[in-house]
Amino acid sequence: MTDHPLPPTTDPLPPTLDPLPPAAAPRVSRRTLATTVTERIREGVHRGNFPPGHQFNEVELAAHLGVSRGPVRESLQLLVHEGLLERRPHRGVFVPFLTETDIVDIFYARLALETAAFKRVITSPRPPGLIETLDATVDAIAQAAAQDDWEAVGDLDLRFHTSVIEAAGSPRLSRMYSSLISETRLCLNIMADTHPARGDLLHEHRELTQLIAGDDVGAAIKTLTQHFDEATVTLRRRLRETQEQPPPPQLPHS
Numbered sequence: 034m035t036d037h038p039l040p041p042t043t044d045p046l047p048p049t050l051d052p053l054p055p056a057a058a059p060r061v062s063r064r065t066l067a068t069t070v071t072e073r074i075r076e077g078v079h080r081g082n083f084p085p086g087h088q089f090n091e092v093e094l095a096a097h098l099g100v101s102r103g104p105v106r107e108s109l110q111l112l113v114h115e116g117l118l119e120r121r122p123h124r125g126v127f128v129p130f131l132t133e134t135d136i137v138d139i140f141y142a143r144l145a146l147e148t149a150a151f152k153r154v155i156t157s158p159r160p161p162g163l164i165e166t167l168d169a170t171v172d173a174i175a176q177a178a179a180q181d182d183w184e185a186v187g188d189l190d191l192r193f194h195t196s197v198i199e200a201a202g203s204p205r206l207s208r209m210y211s212s213l214i215s216e217t218r219l220c221l222n223i224m225a226d227t228h229p230a231r232g233d234l235l236h237e238h239r240e241l242t243q244l245i246a247g248d249d250v251g252a253a254i255k256t257l258t259q260h261f262d263e264a265t266v267t268l269r270r271r272l273r274e275t276q277e278q279p280p281p282p283q284l285p286h287s
Contacts, residue, residue: 066100067103070100070104071112074089074094074109075117078117079215081222085128085130085131086130088124088125089118089127091106112215116216133272136265136272140261143194143217143261144258147197148257149203149206150203151197153201155249163200167193167238167245168242170192171193171239171242174186174189174235177189191218194214195210195214237256237259240256241257
């Protein structure tokens with residue numbers, strides 16, 4: 034059956050999404066190629082190369098990446114299943130616009146998973162080097178904040194929380210969490226240019242590290258809950274501010 038090209042989209046492909054080397058495809062399996070394509074698309078969404086509302090065109094994207102439509106189609110289906118992208122009936126696959134309800138739900142789900150991880154990590158023998166890893170991540174957050182590198186701050190923030198999830202030693206918990214992290218990155222990316230990160234972020238992560246190193250589960254969960262509550266309030270406010278910004282002025286027609 035012959036593939037029919039999809040209608041062209043008005044959204045150009047971002048120049049930062051470089052094509053895969055043409056010689057790479059024959060040397061890798063279809064599954065490996067699809068995984069590579071998925072990571073490229075996911076990173077493009079995380080970094081804002083594909084902004085909210087962008088419609089993906091399989092033909093154009095496959096040509097840009099130097100692959101066939103098959104791996105692109107598989108990748109888009111997987112990212113829709115993860116919740117990072119959305120499929121609109123009879124229209125195609127898009128980068129979604131997140132709402133305040135989405136933000137609340139993302140952090141509600143994250144709190145449920147991270148609460149489980151915190152309880153296990155604090156009440157069980159801690160993996161070797163965990164506290165040192167968390168301390169190093171907080172130090173890196175401090176350095177990035179001092180340089181006003183808020184994109185790096187966001188990445189390091191998620192690295193901190195992912196380290197705790199992985200320390201719980203539950204593959205299923207880690208699998209569920211990875212999907213939420215993708216949506217969190219999309220959420221942070223949408224608000225990235227509105228305001229810098231919260232000023233108390235560094236203090237909160239230092240406190241969380243100390244609590245993880247201790248044995249007071251209740252205090253750790255209480256601090257984690259406050260951390261997420263404050264993040265939710267901040268992100269909802271930023272989203273409202275972004276939506277209230279007037280559209281850019283239109284240039285007069287010549």
